[in-house]
Amino acid sequence: MDGERSIEIVKPIPTTSVGRKFELRRETVGAYDKGKAGLVLEEQVLLVDAQSGEVFTKFIGSSFFVGQVPKPLSPPPGIYVRLQGNVHGG
16 A cells, blocks of 8 residues: 655756766665554655765655565665664554
């Protein structure tokens, strides 16, 4: 199920991409155990100038996985996972 979403405009997005290379950088920022009800997964996606590292927007969204019991997270190679909050209970 879709949870909630927010968009933060960190810096105005340029009106042209000429001479720039943009990329989206995604990371899991939270996994929250909701018991038998399921699991909430929170992710963040940044719109970044790939050359300077300058951040323009931050998208944060969460999804609810009904009836899913948390298992140890093992992200694919190249994916950075940072956990926040209480992962096992609450």
